[in-house]
Amino acid sequence: MHSSSPGLGRLRAAVATLAVAALVFAAAGAGAQAVTTDDAFPVQLVTVDTPTRDHKDVLNDLGLDLTEHAGHDYVEVVLHSAADEEALRDSGLTWDVRIPDLMLLEARNNQVNREFSAATVTSPLPSGRDSYRRLEDYNTDLEALVDGNPGLVRPITLSRTSLEGKPIHGIEIAADVDTTEDGRPTFAMFGLHHAREWPSGEHSIEFAFDLVNGYGSDQRITDLLQRTRVIVVPVVNVDGFEKSVNDGLLVDLRELDGGGTASILGTPNNAYKRKNCRVVDGQEPLPGSCDAAKSPGSFGVGVDLNRNYGAFWGGPGASDVFADPTYRGAAHFSEPETQAVRELVASRHVTTLITNHTFSNLVLRPNGVAPDTIGPDGYPVGDAPDEQAMKDLGARMAAQNGYTNQHGWELYDTTGTTEDWSYNVTGGFGYTFEIGPDEFHPPYPEVIDEYLGAGEYAGKGNREAFLIALENAADATTHSVVAGKAPAGATLRLKRTSPTTSWDGSFQDTVDTTMTVADSRGRYTWHINPSTRPLVQARQYRVLSGEPIESAEYSGTTPPLTHTDQEFTVTHAGADALEVKLDWPTPDDMDLYVYRANADGSLTEVGSSTSFVLSKERVLVQAPDPGTYVLRVENFASATPTWTLTAGVYDMVDGTVPALIEAWTMSCEVNGDVREQKALIVDRGQRVKADFSKCRGR
């Protein structure tokens, strides 16, 4: 069905023209090369080989611009400069170039987009839009949705302006939207935390159009808008996005025709900007300073907003170096843009949240670090307490768009992300969507296809995935409900202030929400998040028991490019694990292999650890059979370091981080006076009763 849609047909026509454009570039490019200077480095997208987790860690430590496009043995990386390329080469990692010149691609995409837009009267998107919005287009569209739909759409402006002083606008959509504080659950959708990820804003606002269009005509949407309140903030990083889209849409192949403007393609300006406009930590940027800071791609400037949220802030997968792409900021919630989202989410019961990004076709869920990561509290971080439910919902959404449903950490480690904070601190389910297969901002027809679905997903796509998420937000079995009696007109308040752990110590996090008792007979129903935060719920882990059943220690030296073997015999049957560790004092490159010695004298490898320089090596063999093992130390360094090798046979023990039970402080207020207060404990899926008989006016 989709193949006959106007979107795809026009895309094909545009692609045919593109081939001609590419030829023009090839000719002009050859001439342009001659006049470029040595520092003209084509910004490129490369696929770095990362066969092991250690490779990913090494890559993470280089401070390069990692994309969300990664598999078990690769990560795609944007190289912005010759220095980036050199850092990658020096690390010993290998890579292939996938997109040799992102600016050329940008120019081609712009050409496709111009032609698509010229040939399209109304696209199949809910808004009919046929080209990428700029910041002012978003604001105009939000305003029009409000103005055209009284009682259904109301404006929301976040509590803080951006670093450059711009308002961050959103809308709230619900039946009887102006009856705020009515106890309905909230669904929240955010776009464009990362400046260059334009489709993430497009999908967010298109979903808003979809809901508005469907209200009153589509039974499912009408029903959902009666049961929930929907908040859409399409552009969180308003400063960064404005620069990215304004510069990106400027890149034009026609500039090359006739030659002499290689600089337009050679200088990406902000087209691939990721972060916000923090130029100096702790200081508001001077006018124009964010634009003026022309590091390659202006990518060195700013804080990564999706590493700046509070829960787990400061841990793995976020950099403390300002110029790095994943710079986490000077402190948790140091940026006004993340503070603004925090204050919005913490003032509501957001029972489900989606934050949109590009690209990689992923539905990501908490947590951002692997379960065996030792967390700030000294215990393994474990899986989210609601892992099964979030995994199931993720799978239902991924069945609509064909994306991969996985944990955040399965891409690579991250800390300080939106949903790691929102889920762990509010209890509302949270997801990151990585939209699209292969580009930060692909030709616009792809944006349409990802939203409406194409091929085997035609008629589904992110539209259907978002609706399923909205249904989850409405579903009381996945959140909590408090109901009872309270005087008509009274304000009910649910508040909880508690310490959120980060890798930088803990800080106080407050969730403070209200509803108004509207019913004249004094009955209320309030859809809320559970009282106990996922952050402090019990979690299971499995670790080596304290003392080995049997063990041995060896030391020795191994000359460069040779290896040394040690034999270790496991005599104990039925042990859970054989752990072999290799340690050495200097920053050299040594690898460790563990083999089982067979009866015929041959060796079978049962484990290896081949980290890079600086990392120590560890091999864990599960359920080792009794017998002889060969432990091989290989030295790839230029020196002859002394090493220590330990082998131990262990049983594993299950551990549990004990649970806390937390309560909401629930109060009934009349004219600002607290007349009655109680502690409310409620679990997910539970409905509890709370009457406020002493809460009366005087």
Ligand SMILES: [Zn+2]
């Ligand atoms: Zn992103």
